[in-house]
Amino acid sequence: MTKIFYTQDHEWIRLDGDVGTVGISNYAQEQLGDIVFVELPQLGTKIGQGDETAVVESVKAASEIYAPVSGEIIDANTALEGAPVTVNEAAETDGWFFKIRLANKSELDGLMDAAAYKTFVEGLA
Amino acid sequence: MADTIDAPLRNTPLHALHLALGAKMVPFAGYAMPVNYPAGILKEHLHTREQAGLFDVSHMGQAMLSALPGIDIAAAFETLVPGAIAELKPGQMRYTTLLNAQGGILDDLMVTRPVHPEHQHQLFLVVNAGRKAEDFVHIETALAGKATLTRMEDRALLALQGPAAATVLARLVPEAASLGFMHGRRFRVDEVDLVIHRCGYTGEDGFEISVPANAAEAWAKRLLAEPEVAPIGLGARDSLRLEAGLCLYGHDIDETTTPVEANLLWSISKRRRETGGFPGSAILQAQIKDGPKRLRVGIRPDGRAPAREGTEILDLNGAVIGHVTSGTFSPTLNAPIAMGYVSASHATDGTQVNLMVRGKPLAAHITPMPFIPKRFHR
Numbered sequence: 076m077t078k079i080f081y082t083q084d085h086e087w088i089r090l091d092g093d094v095g096t097v098g099i100s101n102y103a104q105e106q107l108g109d110i111v112f113v114e115l116p117q118l119g120t121k122i123g124q125g126d127e128t129a130v131v132e133s134v135k136a137a138s139e140i141y142a143p144v145s146g147e148i149i150d151a152n153t154a155l156e157g158a159p160v161t162v163n164e165a166a167e168t169d170g171w172f173f174k175i176r177l178a179n180k181s182e183l184d185g186l187m188d189a190a191a192y193k194t195f196v197e198g199l200a
Numbered sequence: 201m202a203d204t205i206d207a208p209l210r211n212t213p214l215h216a217l218h219l220a221l222g223a224k225m226v227p228f229a230g231y232a233m234p235v236n237y238p239a240g241i242l243k244e245h246l247h248t249r250e251q252a253g254l255f256d257v258s259h260m261g262q263a264m265l266s267a268l269p270g271i272d273i274a275a276a277f278e279t280l281v282p283g284a285i286a287e288l289k290p291g292q293m294r295y296t297t298l299l300n301a302q303g304g305i306l307d308d309l310m311v312t313r314p315v316h317p318e319h320q321h322q323l324f325l326v327v328n329a330g331r332k333a334e335d336f337v338h339i340e341t342a343l344a345g346k347a348t349l350t351r352m353e354d355r356a357l358l359a360l361q362g363p364a365a366a367t368v369l370a371r372l373v374p375e376a377a378s379l380g381f382m383h384g385r386r387f388r389v390d391e392v393d394l395v396i397h398r399c400g401y402t403g404e405d406g407f408e409i410s411v412p413a414n415a416a417e418a419w420a421k422r423l424l425a426e427p428e429v430a431p432i433g434l435g436a437r438d439s440l441r442l443e444a445g446l447c448l449y450g451h452d453i454d455e456t457t458t459p460v461e462a463n464l465l466w467s468i469s470k471r472r473r474e475t476g477g478f479p480g481s482a483i484l485q486a487q488i489k490d491g492p493k494r495l496r497v498g499i500r501p502d503g504r505a506p507a508r509e510g511t512e513i514l515d516l517n518g519a520v521i522g523h524v525t526s527g528t529f530s531p532t533l534n535a536p537i538a539m540g541y542v543s544a545s546h547a548t549d550g551t552q553v554n555l556m557v558r559g560k561p562l563a564a565h566i567t568p569m570p571f572i573p574k575r576f577h578r
Contacts, residue, residue: 108435109242111529112504112536114558130558132506134241134529135435156504 079167080143080183081192087167088143093180096171097143099131102196104166107133110159115151116173122148124182129172131162140172144182150174212258213356213416221431229330231259234433241435245531248402248440252362253432254423261332262352262410265339267321276346277311277323280339282459282478284469288313290320293382293397295467297459298327298335303480303487304455305462306338307331308447312397315385324384324395326357326408328449355395356416361406361440363575364428369396369407372422376407381577384408392419398577401437403444403570405577439528442537445498445569451509452496452525452539460487461541463496463569494522495547498569499538499555501562506536507555513542514554514561521546524555530571537571538564 079089085103088095104110114130122128122142129140151173155161162170177183187195209232212218218225223234234256236244247253267273274285283296290313298306312324327335340349360369370377373387376396384397392415400406411419423429438448447453453462458480465488472478473488501507511524527538538555546553549568554561 108236109240111242111531112506114505132529134245134439134531135235137506137508 079189080186081189081195082141082143082186083195084141086140086143087192088175088183088186090177090183093177094149095144095146095175095177097128097140097173097175098171099140099162099166100192100196101166104163104170107131107138108135109133110162113155113159113162113172115153115155116148118148118151120148121178122146122175131159131172142175143186144175144177144179146175146178148173149176210259212256213413214256214258214420217417217420218256218431223431223433226434228434229259229328231329233259234431236433236435237431239430241433241439242531244430244432244436245439247430248362248404248432248436249532250363251428251430252360252364252368252406252426253402253436254420254429255359255361255432255437256356256420257359257408257437258356258413258416259329260357261325261327261329261335262355262357263325263327263336263339264350264352265323265325265343265347266350267347268345271321271346273321273323273347274313276343278472278477280342280479281309281311282468282472282481282484283311284472285311285313285323287469287471290317291315291383291385293384293399295382297453297464297467298338299459299479299484300455301479302455303458303460303483305449305453305457305459306455307335308449308453308464309335310397310399312384330450352410354413355410356413358409358411358416358420358423359400359406360409360423360429361400361402361404361432362428363404365404365406366577368423368426368428371426379407381405394419401444401446402440403446403572403574403576404440405575438526439531442526442528442539443530443532443570443572444574445539445571447496448526457496457541458484458487458492460484461492461494461496491544493544494541495544496525496539496541497547498567498571499524499527499540499553499564500567500571501536501538501555501564503562504536505557505562507538507557507562507564511538511540512556513540513564514556515546516552516554518554518561521553532572539569542566
């Protein structure tokens with residue numbers, strides 16, 4: 076079973092070996108509302124933990140997506156460019172944004188697991 | 201759109217109804233207002249274009265301006281605005297602007313001359329929520345000894361907008377459906393005093409219904425019970441008005457922009473351009489004669505990325521020629537749209553520009569507004 080981690084900025088990262096798939100949480104998509112545009116990172120870009128890596132826009136506003144970990148971008152979900160609503164419909168599955176080859180797995184230690192994130196979100200209500 | 205004010209938020213008479221409908225509430229101009237309901241901005245926007253939407257705009261300022269004996273109310277009010285108020289027929293409404301001495305816009309507002317022969321010394325005003333306190337003091341001060349202003353804080357304001365609006369309203373207030381565009385009057389229905397105008401802020405046919413606060417929820421529920429009507433929040437109100445090319449005060453117009461720069465010259469009649477007599481009239485007359493240095497224009501980004509308020513607008517040589525003042529994603533066009541100010545030499549329709557979005561120049565072009573055909577009732 077793959078492991079999933081969450082950030083306080085509502086990104087998730089699902090680990091498969093040393094590659095993480097990154098998206099925004101279902102809670103985040105609910106807060107943003109209808110997604111109308113996504114901007115994805117260039118393949119091969121090396122990014123640091125917390126860097127602005129992608130952009131998601133609703134009718135009202137633009138929001139940055141921060142890298143949960145540092146590493147190299149090895150894939151981007153270009154299907155979202157033609158169907159940004161996928162982020163609303165399947166935020167934590169088909170609505171993924173990019174894949175990153177982790178530079179430092181120990182960065183995951185600072186993230187929340189699913190249970191901790193659930194508690195975190197409940198505390199925001 | 202949301203803003204932060206330290207004072208406690210005020211609630212409109214429909215607050216409980218918003219919560220019951222599942223609205224997401226945000227602070228706006230000192231009020232707790234629904235930004236969207238569970239359907240979401242996109243569906244609410246399209247619903248308004250296809251059927252009818254009900255908006256709570258009770259935060260806006262309603263007031264009655266009454267002349268003191270011997271004073272012509274239209275002539276008095278024309279000293280504050282460039283609109284032709286004297287020519288307003290009973291029951292006719294007009295869009296105009298309160299100006300400062302530099303011709304800058306203090307607020308934009310709607311002005312109606314009442315229908316009743318005994319009320320010809322009065323004007324009914326509707327101003328923006330975020331400006332009403334300042335507007336009303338400004339008007340009272342400027343017209344001291346000539347007129348008195350009565351704030352109508354005991355009334356809510358509902359907007360019913362969309363192609364089905366007239367059909368829906370005709371079921372509840374049959375005579376209202378015969379109102380002409382930009383006309384309004386009182387209606388007494390089931391012992392309730394309504395003031396209904398045929399106008400709006402969406403580019404659609406529609407009505408604004410002033411209703412006593414204690415009857416507001418019942419009237420909102422009656423309208424929502426009609427099958428064509430859905431509740432619509434401020435989020436869709438903003439995207440609808442932007443598609444219609446209409447200004448949002450504090451964003452597209454403010455004290456530093458004149459009606460000429462804001463491309464609102466249509467709101468200043470020939471008589472008033474010639475004779476002046478409003479604040480900043482010499483400055484505006486010069487701008488009309490020589491052309492303004494900058495103009496509010498419509499902008500269509502060529503790609504999919506929206507350009508938001510504050511985005512720099514560059515010419516093809518990379519020089520900054522202006523800024524975006526409102527930008528969103530148009531649900532109707534399924535594409536981004538924006539408005540902003542550019543130097544007059546770049547304001548021609550079709551002019552290619554670049555928008556600096558997140559450090560990258562994105563191709564765009566100047567385009568006529570509205571972005572969608574207006575469907576006002578004629």
